Amino acid sequence: MTRVRVLLALAGAAVAVGLWLALTAPPDALQGEYSRLLGIHPPAMWLAFLAFGVTAFGSIMWLIKKTNRWDRLAAASVEIGVIFTAIGLFTGMVWGQAVWGSPWDWQDPRLMSTAVMFFVYLGYIALRNAIDDPQVRARRSAILGAIAVVQVPLVYFSVNLFRTLHQTQSIRPDGSTMPDEMLVAMLVNMAAFTLLYIALMAARLDVASAEADAPPESAVAGDAVRPPRLSEVEDV
Amino acid sequence: MRFWRQAFEIARVDLIVERRLGDTIRIVVPFAVVALVVFPLALGSRITLVSEVGFGIYWALGILFGMQIALRQSAADTPERRDLQALLGLEPAARFVGRSLSGGVLMAGFLIVLLVATTVLLDPEVPDGGWSVLVISTVLVAIGLTELGTLAGEVTSGLRSRTALASLIVAPLALPLVIGGSQSVQALERDTGILTWILLLIAGDLALAVAGVALAKPLEEATR
Numbered sequence A: 001m002t003r004v005r006v007l008l009a010l011a012g013a014a015v016a017v018g019l020w021l022a023l024t025a026p027p028d029a030l031q032g033e034y035s036r037l038l039g040i041h042p043p044a045m046w047l048a049f050l051a052f053g054v055t056a057f058g059s060i061m062w063l064i065k066k067t068n069r070w071d072r073l074a075a076a077s078v079e080i081g082v083i084f085t086a087i088g089l090f091t092g093m094v095w096g097q098a099v100w101g102s103p104w105d106w107q108d109p110r111l112m113s114t115a116v117m118f119f120v121y122l123g124y125i126a127l128r129n130a131i132d133d134p135q136v137r138a139r140r141s142a143i144l145g146a147i148a149v150v151q152v153p154l155v156y157f158s159v160n161l162f163r164t165l166h167q168t169q170s171i172r173p174d175g176s177t178m179p180d181e182m183l184v185a186m187l188v189n190m191a192a193f194t195l196l197y198i199a200l201m202a203a204r205l206d207v208a209s210a211e212a213d214a215p216p217e218s219a220v221a222g223d224a225v226r227p228p229r230l231s232e233v234e235d236v
Numbered sequence B: 001m002r003f004w005r006q007a008f009e010i011a012r013v014d015l016i017v018e019r020r021l022g023d024t025i026r027i028v029v030p031f032a033v034v035a036l037v038v039f040p041l042a043l044g045s046r047i048t049l050v051s052e053v054g055f056g057i058y059w060a061l062g063i064l065f066g067m068q069i070a071l072r073q074s075a076a077d078t079p080e081r082r083d084l085q086a087l088l089g090l091e092p093a094a095r096f097v098g099r100s101l102s103g104g105v106l107m108a109g110f111l112i113v114l115l116v117a118t119t120v121l122l123d124p125e126v127p128d129g130g131w132s133v134l135v136i137s138t139v140l141v142a143i144g145l146t147e148l149g150t151l152a153g154e155v156t157s158g159l160r161s162r163t164a165l166a167s168l169i170v171a172p173l174a175l176p177l178v179i180g181g182s183q184s185v186q187a188l189e190r191d192t193g194i195l196t197w198i199l200l201l202i203a204g205d206l207a208l209a210v211a212g213v214a215l216a217k218p219l220e221e222a223t224r
Helices: A002-024 A033-039 A041-065 A068-099 A107-131 A133-148 A151-159 A180-213 B003-023 B023-044 B049-053 B054-070 B081-086 B090-121 B131-156 B162-172 B175-190 B195-214 B216-222
Strands: none
Touching: A002 A033, A002 A180, A033 A041, A033 A068, A033 A180, A033 B175, A041 A068, A041 A133, A041 A151, A041 A180, A068 A107, A068 A133, A068 A180, A068 B162, A107 A133, A107 A151, A107 B162, A107 B175, A133 B131, A133 B216, B003 B023, B003 B090, B023 B049, B023 B054, B023 B090, B049 B054, B054 B131, B054 B162, B054 B175, B090 B175, B090 B216, B131 B162, B131 B175, B131 B195, B131 B216, B162 B175, B162 B195, B175 B195, B195 B216
16 A cells, blocks of 8 residues: 555656646747646556556456456456546547537547547446456456457558648657757656556556455344335234 | 357347347347437437438448347346256357357347338438448448447346346447448448448458457356
């Protein structure tokens, strides 16, 4: 527990530093203050890709090793991935409203593929919730987790493969298209979000382990409570 | 050889069961046509709009109702039947291929009927050479959607709320198929070349076939 608290404190401090850098970087000449979203939007999507990649890794490892810790890893990571995909979509819509004049564009492959990825992983979580048996749940969700990850490269490379409103990658092999202050703010935030991911994973895995270790048939308060039966009521 | 004989046998039995149950012909097709009629009624007097978006409605209904076919009752095996098939030496991959074959036949038939109904009821605008492209893309979408539905059906086999859950998984993953199908016709209108979209559909179908065959064994174990 102490380990998780330390990690969360470190992640919180790192995110605070990253956001401070994003807020103090000079605003973009065209986008103005909205360019500060660079400190949240790309790191959130990076974290989503990382989380879904870890889910796929955990799923494949479960299929090979059949040990529950890989299933727990996949399950914990997907929840964080879905939350950060939602954050990435929301901040993207705010940014799109400011820069494109519209929060959503149905013709845009990046937006569409990200939304598809979001819904597929919601389906993954729904599948997990629908199965009670831990072994059956692990096996079926491992299969879906291994298939669903194909969307990550599709989302990432959609800006290169199709014509889109969304800009292409800002960091390329031949250098960056951003001023140094913005680049540093974005990279620091990516590192901070990665640390946050590690902290959240540690916390979620602790909960998952506790759930797995809990006795399956333990009595809880309320078990003894049941509606009265007619035959038990006197004077009827 | 044994593999293909098993796959064709599974497909043949599936089609016989489906002919007896009649879910596709008696329920899904009429329901989809009713849904097709609802659109012009909902749009009211803007009748030219119906003609403009006719194929959009076709693809949307095709995917949504196609899922009902992919997840049809006749394609759901009981655990006892699976055990029997395993004892008889049925290969899991042959089951996937067989089920995809039978589903593909039903799905292609359904989509063609829906295409005819869309043409008659909504009078959509078709560019020159559009019909052949529509038929090709319809068949490719039918194959992909069936493979996807078969996979999702296996993953959710025996679960409560199976149909809703499998639909939730299939619908987002089917979007590339919708895009490939609809864009192939639009590309013809814009004269920008349809090859990219047809190749996208073929690549999707092949990828799903490879995934289905590769994952057939783990899926077989998962349903026990």
